[in-house]
Every structure is written in structure tokens, then in C-alpha cells.
Amino acid sequence: MIILAIIIGCIIGVIIGVNAPAISYIYSDYLAISIIAALDSVFGGITATLKEKFDFKVFVSGFFGNAILSMLLIFLGKKLNVDIYLAAIVVFVGRMFNNLTIIRRFYIEKWDKLKKQIKKDKTQENK
Numbered sequence: 607m608i609i610l611a612i613i614i615g616c617i618i619g620v621i622i623g624v625n626a627p628a629i630s631y632i633y634s635d636y637l638a639i640s641i642i643a644a645l646d647s648v649f650g651g652i653t654a655t656l657k658e659k660f661d662f663k664v665f666v667s668g669f670f671g672n673a674i675l676s677m678l679l680i681f682l683g684k685k686l687n688v689d690i691y692l693a694a695i696v697v698f699v700g701r702m703f704n705n706l707t708i709i710r711r712f713y714i715e716k717w718d719k720l721k722k723q724i725k726k727d728k729t730q731e732n733k
Contacts, residue, residue: 608655639676642695643698646672646701649706656709672698675694676691
């Protein structure tokens with residue numbers, strides 16, 4: 607189900623991306639940090655799902671909270687003429703890598719268990 611939603615979202619994103627006008631340089635920082643914040647929330651949601659601790663309210667509030675806070679950091683940074691948003695990028699990307707590590711380890715452990723089970727089944731068949 608989740609895979610289907612991801613595939614549909616990717617297809618819609620490609621269709622919109624091909625047909626949408628180019629984003630102005632003025633807003634490119636906002637778009638970039640919004641995408642990173644959204645990806646951080648998605649990876650966090652996948653990690654929570656794998657740990658069986660997913661809560662939709664937490665996911666949605668984190669999704670919009672991260673996006674709004676990061677955009678406010680960009681706005682404040684532009685007013686102060688300081689690239690404050692780089693701190694948000696570092697934090698979000700660091701969290702994305704941590705979540706990706708958890709996801710990767712989950713599937714590696716699942717794969718190893720499956721291989722051991724197959725090996726165990728083959729040895730029992732040979733007896």
C-alpha cells in the first residue's frame with residue numbers, strides 16, 4: 607500500500623515537474639528546504655512504521671512544522687543577510703541519514719532471517 611502511494615506520488619511529481627514553469631531564483635531556497643523537510647518527515651514516517659510506532663498526527667504535525675520552521679529560518683536569514691537555513695539543512699539531512707540507516711538495517715536483518723530460514727528448510731529436506 608505504501609509502495610503504491612510512493613509510486614503514484616512520484617508519477618504525479620514527474621508530470622507536474624515537466625509541465626510546471628521554472629521556479630524563480632528568489633524562491634529556490636524555500637523550495638529546496640521544503641523538499642528536504644518533507645523527505646525528512648517521509649523517512650521518519652517509514653522508520654516509525656517499521657518500528658510499529660507510526661502515528662498519523664505526529665507525522666502530519668512534524669511534516670508541516672518542519673516545513674514552516676525551515677521556511678521561517680530562510681526568511682529570517684534573508685532579512686539578516688545570513689544563511690541560517692544551512693543549519694536546518696544539516697539537521698534535516700543528518701536525520702534523513704539516521705532514518706535511512708534504521709530502514710537499511712531493518713531490511714538487512716529481515717533478509718538475513720529469510721536466508722537462514724531457507725537454509726534451515728533445505729537442510730531439513732535433505733535429511
